[in-house]
Amino acid sequence: MIRRTSRQLRIGKVTVGGDTSVVVQSMTKTDTRDIHATINQLKQLEDCGCEIVRVAVPDKEAATSLATIKKGVSLPIIADIHFDYRLALGALKAGVDGLRLNPGNMGDKEQVSKVVAAAKEREVPIRIGVNAGSLPADFQPRAPLAERMGNMALEQIRFMESLDFSLIKVSLKAFDVPTTIQAYQMIADKMPYPLHLGVTEAGLPRTGAIRSAIGIGVLLYQGIGDTIRVSLTAYPCEEVFVAYEILKSLGLRQRGPTLVSCPSCGRADVDIIALAEAVNKRLEKISKPIKVAVMGCVVNGPGEAKDADVGIAGGKGKGAIFRKGKVVGTVSENRFLQALMTEIESLNERGL
Amino acid sequence: MIRRTSRQLRIGKVTVGGDTSVVVQSMTKTDTRDIHATINQLKQLEDCGCEIVRVAVPDKEAATSLATIKKGVSLPIIADIHFDYRLALGALKAGVDGLRLNPGNMGDKEQVSKVVAAAKEREVPIRIGVNAGSLPADFQPRAPLAERMGNMALEQIRFMESLDFSLIKVSLKAFDVPTTIQAYQMIADKMPYPLHLGVTEAGLPRTGAIRSAIGIGVLLYQGIGDTIRVSLTAYPCEEVFVAYEILKSLGLRQRGPTLVSCPSCGRADVDIIALAEAVNKRLEKISKPIKVAVMGCVVNGPGEAKDADVGIAGGKGKGAIFRKGKVVGTVSENRFLQALMTEIESLNERGL
Numbered sequence: 001m002i003r004r005t006s007r008q009l010r011i012g013k014v015t016v017g018g019d020t021s022v023v024v025q026s027m028t029k030t031d032t033r034d035i036h037a038t039i040n041q042l043k044q045l046e047d048c049g050c051e052i053v054r055v056a057v058p059d060k061e062a063a064t065s066l067a068t069i070k071k072g073v074s075l076p077i078i079a080d081i082h083f084d085y086r087l088a089l090g091a092l093k094a095g096v097d098g099l100r101l102n103p104g105n106m107g108d109k110e111q112v113s114k115v116v117a118a119a120k121e122r123e124v125p126i127r128i129g130v131n132a133g134s135l136p137a138d139f140q141p142r143a144p145l146a147e148r149m150g151n152m153a154l155e156q157i158r159f160m161e162s163l164d165f166s167l168i169k170v171s172l173k174a175f176d177v178p179t180t181i182q183a184y185q186m187i188a189d190k191m192p193y194p195l196h197l198g199v200t201e202a203g204l205p206r207t208g209a210i211r212s213a214i215g216i217g218v219l220l221y222q223g224i225g226d227t228i229r230v231s232l233t234a235y236p237c238e239e240v241f242v243a244y245e246i247l248k249s250l251g252l253r254q255r256g257p258t259l260v261s262c263p264s265c266g267r268a269d270v271d272i273i274a275l276a277e278a279v280n281k282r283l284e285k286i287s288k289p290i291k292v293a294v295m296g297c298v299v300n301g302p303g304e305a306k307d308a309d310v311g312i313a314g315g316k317g318k319g320a321i322f323r324k325g326k327v328v329g330t331v332s333e334n335r336f337l338q339a340l341m342t343e344i345e346s347l348n349e350r351g352l
Numbered sequence: 353m354i355r356r357t358s359r360q361l362r363i364g365k366v367t368v369g370g371d372t373s374v375v376v377q378s379m380t381k382t383d384t385r386d387i388h389a390t391i392n393q394l395k396q397l398e399d400c401g402c403e404i405v406r407v408a409v410p411d412k413e414a415a416t417s418l419a420t421i422k423k424g425v426s427l428p429i430i431a432d433i434h435f436d437y438r439l440a441l442g443a444l445k446a447g448v449d450g451l452r453l454n455p456g457n458m459g460d461k462e463q464v465s466k467v468v469a470a471a472k473e474r475e476v477p478i479r480i481g482v483n484a485g486s487l488p489a490d491f492q493p494r495a496p497l498a499e500r501m502g503n504m505a506l507e508q509i510r511f512m513e514s515l516d517f518s519l520i521k522v523s524l525k526a527f528d529v530p531t532t533i534q535a536y537q538m539i540a541d542k543m544p545y546p547l548h549l550g551v552t553e554a555g556l557p558r559t560g561a562i563r564s565a566i567g568i569g570v571l572l573y574q575g576i577g578d579t580i581r582v583s584l585t586a587y588p589c590e591e592v593f594v595a596y597e598i599l600k601s602l603g604l605r606q607r608g609p610t611l612v613s614c615p616s617c618g619r620a621d622v623d624i625i626a627l628a629e630a631v632n633k634r635l636e637k638i639s640k641p642i643k644v645a646v647m648g649c650v651v652n653g654p655g656e657a658k659d660a661d662v663g664i665a666g667g668k669g670k671g672a673i674f675r676k677g678k679v680v681g682t683v684s685e686n687r688f689l690q691a692l693m694t695e696i697e698s699l700n701e702r703g704l
Contacts, residue, residue, distance in 0.1 A: 029617055054617075176603075177601045201647070209562055214598065218566075249562060280556055304553055
């Protein structure tokens with residue numbers, strides 16, 4: 001994985017692009033005008049590991065609310081703006097750390113110039129957020145969708161550059177995974193700005209996590225992407241969870257424990273599914289990046305258990321407990337969970 | 353996506369490799385000696401769309417059971433063999449459609465020759481199933497893991513070829529996603545046989561689906577892979593569900609409905625999460641590949657709803673219902689679910 005080089009920028013206290021870690025974003029799903037509810041959700045997002053949060057700004061009251069919301073939280077806030085450039089000016093006045101403008105529904109150059117001038121004055125980055133669902137039908141109607149998305153972003157980039165503005169981030173989201181991948185690939189070499197990855201409207205968590213993992217994962221594996229947002233029809237911390245799992249799977253970030261567990265088969269003498277679920281439930285309280293292996297038999301059991309910080313390789317009525325690659329004891333089946341948790345908790349307290 | 357060309361072979365009635373669709377596999381998790389339970393699970397797997405099933409053969413009794421199991425189902429059965437070559441011979445005698453041998457724990461050339469001879473006589477393909485967790489420690493200990501896995505498979509391939517056997521399939525599974533990807537990439541150009549993809553011991557569904565989607569997805573997007581198995585610590589039909597979602601996301605297979613739904617945000621006037629969950633629950637009974645969009649506002653709502661077979665773009669207290677790209681009515685919020693389902697059911701009956 002050789003990472004694409006992008007120009008670094010800052011969204012409030014968070015650095016995006018260049019050689020910094022891929023940053024995790026989400027979005028509040030509260031009514032932005034409900035300041036109390038929005039601050040509460042922002043705090044929950046901070047607790048679950050979100051690093052930048054976007055907030056919708058559908059009207060003037062929402063834009064005004066941002067001033068109070070900003071004071072209530074330390075997370076960087078990006079105002080999500082569609083249609084009306086005046087809401088972007090209002091959000092900047094309220095002190096947001098970033099803007100997202102949708103070029104598909106904010107095409108007037110004079111209006112965009114005003115937003116760019118105000119953002120430049122405050123050194124606030126703007127994401128050019130192209131979305132397949134809001135691409136104007138008359139924009140290059142005969143080109144393939146991915147190309148249309150990329151070209152729309154490039155056009156807006158060139159325009160902002162002509163205004164001597166370079167605090168730019170770009171996203172090109174579609175529901176279709178290959179379209180999303182192609183759009184980002186197309187633009188990656190054509191401009192130097194950081195890329196915000198996402199598969200849009202990916203749906204409910206069970207399927208949306210899969211779509212997002214493939215779209216975002218393929219791009220990250222190609223070295224493309226500086227910040228990600230997983231779009232799920234769910235409570236926002238679920239988006240953050242999935243985002244970290246994607247990054248963890250590719251070795252790009254560490255966060256919390258990792259459970260290696262075998263799928264079980266006709267060879268297992270132990271109820272692996274129940275044991276893995278019980279271990280996983282207890283692991284939710286552990287924040288350190290401990291790797292735990294729950295394995296049902298001697299085929300891959302000892303190998304995987306050895307490779308983990310703590311592991312069990314089950315056998316007929318008993319299992320071997322591993323700590324950092326060494327067998328530290330054999331326990332009977334009814335003591336599997338307890339023995340594993342003793343090792344995990346001791347590791348969690350002592351440090352890895 | 354240009355697909356790697358692989359040599360086609362047949363596992364029972366199912367063709368794998370070449371230009372055929374990517375095939376979905378899973379594995380029974382019952383005790384293979386419990387013939388009744390195993391046949392039951394095989395039938396459930398057939399119902400949920402699994403196309404080939406692997407069955408563990410831990411001992412002689414399990415091998416013998418396969419004869420009765422085979423008679424009870426029409427799905428192709430692959431016997432999963434470790435350690436003992438005689439179990440492979442027993443499984444072949446019982447009439448299995450394929451074998452999986454683990455070269456990491458069955459290295460004796462004379463024994464493997466006997467299995468190959470018996471498989472050749474019956475024209476039964478053998479998967480060389482390398483697994484990171486069962487790689488012998490003394491096999492090329494200084495090489496990187498992915499290379500060791502690939503080389504172990506290549507060694508076994510050359511040996512089987514020397515016995516004039518070519519009904520070969522290959523897998524190279526690790527828990528680590530980049531290692532898995534690298535191992536498959538390394539071998540893809542070095543031999544002509546179909547590849548069975550999987551990320552091994554990927555864990556419980558919530559995280560395992562993400563790991564599997566990235567590992568399998570990156571490879572499929574590179575045109576690598578002829579059949580896939582998602583390894584989850586869960587009931588096997590969950591593996592099949594995730595496998596199809598991976599293939600659907602990349603446009604490689606169609607199966608059942610697809611729900612496009614927006615993540616909701618401070619702009620939504622409608623409870624999108626509840627509506628999407630309700631629609632999804634009803635869609636579980638639909639088998640046709642209908643695309644349904646549940647969208648919360650006017651930003652991407654009309655665009656995505658137009659692109660779906662049936663869609664709703666919500667607004668203040670009411671929403672526009674779309675059928676095949678055209679608005680067919682406006683309904684009040686309390687009738688969203690009913691109006692959508694009327695359209696979906698009508699499409700399901702009339703055909704797409």
